[in-house]
Amino acid sequence: MNTHEALNHIEILDFSPLTIPEKRWGKYHEFRKILHFQLYPDIALETTDESVEKGMKLYAEHPEVKGVMFSIMDKSFHKQVGHILCVIPRKTSETYQENKGYMEFYINILENYHRKGIGTKALVKVFEVAAENEKKLLATDTYFASGKAFLQDMDAELEIGIENRLRLDEIDWSMIQQWEKEGEEKSSKTKLVHLNNISEEYIEQFSKLYTETYSQQPVEGLDEVAISFTPEYFRHRKTSYEQTGMKNNIMFTVEEDGEISGLTEMEYNPGLKTMITQGLTGVKEEHRGRGLGKWLKASMLLKIQEQYPEVKIVRTENVTSNAPMLSINNRLGFKFHRESIEAQISLEKLKQYLKSKEAIL
Numbered sequence: 001m002n003t004h005e006a007l008n009h010i011e012i013l014d015f016s017p018l019t020i021p022e023k024r025w026g027k028y029h030e031f032r033k034i035l036h037f038q039l040y041p042d043i044a045l046e047t048t049d050e051s052v053e054k055g056m057k058l059y060a061e062h063p064e065v066k067g068v069m070f071s072i073m074d075k076s077f078h079k080q081v082g083h084i085l086c087v088i089p090r091k092t093s094e095t096y097q098e099n100k101g102y103m104e105f106y107i108n109i110l111e112n113y114h115r116k117g118i119g120t121k122a123l124v125k126v127f128e129v130a131a132e133n134e135k136k137l138l139a140t141d142t143y144f145a146s147g148k149a150f151l152q153d154m155d156a157e158l159e160i161g162i163e164n165r166l167r168l169d170e171i172d173w174s175m176i177q178q179w180e181k182e183g184e185e186k187s188s189k190t191k192l193v194h195l196n197n198i199s200e201e202y203i204e205q206f207s208k209l210y211t212e213t214y215s216q217q218p219v220e221g222l223d224e225v226a227i228s229f230t231p232e233y234f235r236h237r238k239t240s241y242e243q244t245g246m247k248n249n250i251m252f253t254v255e256e257d258g259e260i261s262g263l264t265e266m267e268y269n270p271g272l273k274t275m276i277t278q279g280l281t282g283v284k285e286e287h288r289g290r291g292l293g294k295w296l297k298a299s300m301l302l303k304i305q306e307q308y309p310e311v312k313i314v315r316t317e318n319v320t321s322n323a324p325m326l327s328i329n330n331r332l333g334f335k336f337h338r339e340s341i342e343a344q345i346s347l348e349k350l351k352q353y354l355k356s357k358e359a360i361l
Contacts, residue, residue, distance in 0.1 A: 009076045010118055012125050015069040015083070017056040025053060028071065031080035031110070038111050039143060040272070043313075047271025055244040063232050064093045068129050072109065072122060082109035084122050086129045094228035101136035102225055103129075114146040117357075123350065124359050130347050137223060138350065141342045148341045154353045156345040159222050159319055164334035166314040168305065171333055176298045183295020190261065190292075191254045192299055197238040198250055203231045205260045206252065213263070213282020218321040222344050245270050249307070251300050253292050261287040264296040268308060276304060278316035281325065293328055301332075 015024070029049045036045045059067050065087050072082030087104040089096035105126045109118055130138055142148060143163070151158060184192075198206050210229045219225075241248050247268040253261045262283035268276045283292045304311060317340050318325050345353075354360045 007117055007121055009074055010081075010121060011073045011075050012084070012122065013071045013073060015071045017053065017060045017069070024071065025049070027073070027078075027080040028083070031071075031083065034110055035083075035108055040275075043272055043275050045271060046273060047269060051244040051271070055240060055246075058236075058240045058243060063090070063236055064095065064230065065089055070122075070125055072118060074113070081113045082107065082118060082122060084125055086126060088129075088133055088135070094230055095226070098226035098228065099137075101134065102139070103133065103135035103137070104139045105130075106140055111144070111146075114144070119147075119150050120354070120357050120359050124354060127347070127350055127354060127360065130350075136347050137225075137344060138347060139222075139225070139342070139344045141340065143338060143340055148339070151341065151343045151345075154345055155349060156343040157221055157223075159219060159342045161317055161319045161340040161342060163315060163317050163337045163340050164329055165337045166316075166329075166332055166334045168301075168312055168314065171301065173305075176301055176332075179291075179294045179298035180302065183291050183298065186291050187253070187295070189256045192295070193252050193254055194299075194303060195250045197241065197248050198234050202252070202254075202260065203234055206250075206263065207231050207234060209252075209260050209263060209282065209284060210280065212284070214280055216282065216285075218319050222342065249300065249303065251296050251303070253287075253296065255287070260284075262292040262296055264293075264300050266300060266304060266314075268311070273310050274312040276308060276311045276314055278314055293324075297328060297332065 013024075015028070029052070032052065033045060036043075066089075068086040068088065070084040071080050072084065073079070074081045085106045087106075089099065089102065095102075107119060107122045107126070109122070126138070129135075140151075142151065148158070193202070195202075207229055211227070214229065215224075215226060237248070240246070247270070249266045249268065250263065251265070252263040255261050262281075264281040265279040266276050267279055281293055281297060283296075301314075304314070314334075315337070316329065316334065318329065319342075320326075351360070
């Protein structure tokens with residue numbers, strides 16, 4: 001019996017944020033709230049339905065990527081039990097020009113529906129989208145142990161990462177202040193800039209350094225993919241944050257000649273009141289060895305403490321091969337929380353897997 005016949009009660013429906021009816025939004029919100037507590041059981045969720053809908057509608061009009069979405073529905077209980085997102089670089093984007101055969105996909109399924117063949121059925125939809133758009137290399141990630149086992153069964157290439165967390169009440173704030181002081185002293189002619197969103201004055205330079213340092217992160221075991229973060233990407237992100245209530249904190253160092261030499265960022269969702277996410281931290285290669293990374297991270301933590309007194313936890317993700325960043329994070333007091341898996345699989349390998357499961361002919 002193939003996957004489709006065994007799961008007649010599971011239906012996969014198109015999910016277009018711009019056109020789906022209100023009833024479907026209600027099913028989605030019920031699903032996302034359950035999923036949140038399965039992923040973050042210790043973090044309260046207060047994100048409003050309105051802000052989520054705004055964000056997803058804005059994402060549907062993203063200038064750099066096309067998001068193709070589907071709902072996984074259990075018809076027996078009239079509920080949404082999963083969601084599929086395929087992220088396809090638009091043909092007008094720089095990322096597409098560098099990686100014409102690349103696509104990301106994300107499948108989230110509620111835990112009590114794991115290991116029932118629903119992931120395989122969802123993969124058929126991913127395969128169809130990839131084939132239709134002529135994609136050859138597919139990338140995804142997971143936090144679930146069952147998701148890792150699923151990817152291993154597919155013979156996907158895996159990169160093991162970790163989600164680390166830092167409790168602000170356990171930070172050695174005197175050390176943080178010392179790091180900031182040392183950074184200022186070592187680079188006395190360097191200016192530290194803090195913005196809630198990148199300004200037009202710096203956006204071109206910032207975009208280039210962000211792309212450069214993002215691409216220098218280790219990708220042990222995976223194919224390198226050249227992701228470009230353009231000024232248009234950051235302009236769209238600013239609009240999305242402003243309309244959904246999300247907050248972005250950016251810090252970067254500017255040298256005497258006006259060059260941006262290093263950057264760090266944190267993202268705050270008011271709906272996750274007690275947690276903030278550390279994003280990219282990167283220093284231009286020729287400016288490394290001066291303690292700019294420590295200076296940036298220390299100054300950002302001091303700013304977060306001042307600006308968001310309700311925040312108790314900082315979360316971040318790193319691959320296990322990124323020794324320099326792990327070293328800084330360890331000294332700050334970050335502790336292991338859970339594994340995070342990134343994976344890649346070729347379209348041909350996915351096709352063979354689905355055939356072996358009799359999910360496609």
